[in-house]
Amino acid sequence: MSxxxxxxxxxVDPAHWQGADGVPTRLVEHLHLSAESLAVAALIALPVGIxxxxxxxxxxxxINISNAGRALPSFGILVVAFQVFxxxxxxxxxxxxxxxxxxxxxxxxxxxxxxxxxxxEAARGMGYRELAQVLRVELPLAVPLIMAGVRTxxxxxxxxxxxxxxxxxxxxxxxxxxxxxxxxxxxxxxxxILVALLALATDLSLAGVQRLLVPRGxxxxxxxxxxxxxxxxxx
Amino acid sequence: xxxxxxxxxxxxxNWDWLSTHVPHVLDALTxxxxxxxxxxxxxxxxSIPLGVLAHRRKPLRLLVLGFFGAFYTxxxxxxxxxxxxxxxxxxxxxxxxxxxxxxxxxxRNVLVGLDAVPRDVLDAADGMGYRSxxxxxxxxxxxxLPAIFAGLRVATVSTIGIVTxxxxxxxxxxxxxxxxxxxENFHTPLVVGTTLTVALALAADLAIAGAQRLAxxxxxxx
Numbered sequence: 001m002s003x004x005x006x007x008x009x010x011x012v013d014p015a016h017w018q019g020a021d022g023v024p025t026r027l028v029e030h031l032h033l034s035a036e037s038l039a040v041a042a043l044i045a046l047p048v049g050i051x052x053x054x055x056x057x058x059x060x061x062x063i064n065i066s067n068a069g070r071a072l073p074s075f076g077i078l079v080v081a082f083q084v085f086x087x088x089x090x091x092x093x094x095x096x097x098x099x100x101x102x103x104x105x106x107x108x109x110x111x112x113x114x115x116x117x118x119x120x121e122a123a124r125g126m127g128y129r130e131l132a133q134v135l136r137v138e139l140p141l142a143v144p145l146i147m148a149g150v151r152t153x154x155x156x157x158x159x160x161x162x163x164x165x166x167x168x169x170x171x172x173x174x175x176x177x178x179x180x181x182x183x184x185x186x187x188x189x190x191x192x193i194l195v196a197l198l199a200l201a202t203d204l205s206l207a208g209v210q211r212l213l214v215p216r217g218x219x220x221x222x223x224x225x226x227x228x229x230x231x232x233x234x235x
Numbered sequence: 236x237x238x239x240x241x242x243x244x245x246x247x248x249n250w251d252w253l254s255t256h257v258p259h260v261l262d263a264l265t266x267x268x269x270x271x272x273x274x275x276x277x278x279x280x281x282s283i284p285l286g287v288l289a290h291r292r293k294p295l296r297l298l299v300l301g302f303f304g305a306f307y308t309x310x311x312x313x314x315x316x317x318x319x320x321x322x323x324x325x326x327x328x329x330x331x332x333x334x335x336x337x338x339x340x341x342x343r344n345v346l347v348g349l350d351a352v353p354r355d356v357l358d359a360a361d362g363m364g365y366r367s368x369x370x371x372x373x374x375x376x377x378x379x380l381p382a383i384f385a386g387l388r389v390a391t392v393s394t395i396g397i398v399t400x401x402x403x404x405x406x407x408x409x410x411x412x413x414x415x416x417x418x419e420n421f422h423t424p425l426v427v428g429t430t431l432t433v434a435l436a437l438a439a440d441l442a443i444a445g446a447q448r449l450a451x452x453x454x455x456x457x
Contacts, residue, residue, distance in 0.1 A: 003320050067392070067440075070389070070392050070393055070396065070436075071392050071395070071396065071432075071433050071436035071437055071440070072396065072433065073395075073396045073399040073409075073410070073413070073429060073432040073433070074396065074399075074400075075399045075400050075402070075403075075410055075413055076399055076410075076413045076425070076428060076429030076432055077429070079413050079414075079416065079417045079425055079429075080425060080426070080429060082417070083416075083417075083420070083422060083425065155308055158310070159310030159311070159312075159313075160310075162310050162312050162313065163312065163400070163403075166403065166414075166417065167417065173312065176312055176313070176316045177403070179316070180316070180319070180403065180404065185316075185319050185320045188316045188319060189316060189317055189319075189320060191313075191316065192312075192313040192314070192316035192317040193313075193317070195309075195310055195312070195313040196309040196310070196313045196314075196317070199308050199309055199310055199313070200305065200308055200309070203308050231339075231340050231343070231389050231393075232393075233307065233336060233393045233397065234393070234396050234397070235310055235311055235312070235397065235400065
């Protein structure tokens with residue numbers, strides 16, 4: 001039986017789709033860790049990036065934070081968090097949050113900075129107060145780049161959550177790590193396929209959200225707005 | 236057990252361990268640099284010709300960016316794991332995903348650099364009688380170098396971080412120190428491995444920025 005056949009058999013075996021080590025449980029664990037970390041990171045990063053971008057302050061900091069973030073080894077950060085905080089979800093979520101913050105700060109800063117100054121001026125001329133100007137003029141125009149940052153962070157969080165298995169966490173990484181440990185490479189490959197599909201699905205579904213959030217006026221403009229986040233890969 | 240109690244016993248750095256394990260740490264550092272260098276060198280060797288071709292043929296550009304874009308989205312541990320049955324535990328398995336990630340970063344930057352060469356410059360080069368190969372090597376690529384160097388810095392820093400994960404598929408490198416600290420619940424190798432990884436990334440970034448200054452003094456690194 002070829003290796004690929006064995007992997008196929010793994011997937012169609014009902015035993016792998018139930019119980020504490022079944023795919024649904026592991027998938028939910030993985031999504032739970034990822035979503036929680038991404039939400040916390042977004043709550044921290046987006047307001048900071050948006051405020052700095054609106055006022056155009058601390059630009060060097062806002063831009064360099066993702067360069068610095070790229071230099072952090074996700075595996076090391078995760079293990080350090082485990083040694084400090086012990087077993088459980090907390091160390092994983094803290095490490096994932098730390099890795100997810102930088103691209104979102106940088107992108108939301110750049111997004112607000114790239115709003116055409118003429119449009120800001122027009123908004124002020126039309127009598128918008130500052131808060132309304134940010135919420136109703138600048139933010140909608142900044143959506144493509146902000147969402148590009150969220151996408152980048154989300155994909156990295158899903159990727160790094162795979163490493164949670166190393167520090168006795170759950171998630172789809174369990175199949176990969178346990179498979180390597182017991183030299184059952186069919187399990188490893190099955191886990192790898194699931195993780196790869198989840199990362200691609202995360203990227204695609206957030207691309208869909210991005211499309212929905214972009215105001216219709218901008219879509220009609222078909223402006224060549226730069227929608228690509230700074231290249232960021234840590235896992 | 237990790238956690239509060241354990242912290243009181245085990246200091247973050249045990250200098251005695253460190254002083255007796257200098258060769259061990261240096262070996263890990265050397266392995267880390269070697270794997271990074273291989274992944275970057277092969278990545279560059281693929282990306283520059285591929286970027287030039289993709290710059291000239293639109294369908295190829297979409298194909299290359301689409302394929303490597305999807306590849307880049309896939310987590311490194313998943314790719315390592317998928318390759319194990321075919322290339323087994325070791326260097327090849329570690330290098331292939333790293334090279335693929337670097338190709339995406341570098342090709343994208345080669346394209347940005349080549350796209351930004353002004354039309355007037357190309358016309359002037361044609362008017363001066365450059366043939367297309369000479370124009371490519373003596374006009375277009377030199378003008379694209381700042382963007383290529385920028386990509387090289389991003390690729391190198393990213394690679395240095397991801398190489399730590401190769402420890403999980405039995406490779407050495409600084410990640411093996413992190414893994415050691417994790418398995419033995421002993422902080423020193425963990426802290427040394429993580430700190431050296433960050434330091435190596437920052438040093439490599441500075442070194443490439445310095446190399447750029449020497450190679451193309453007219454374009455300052457950002």
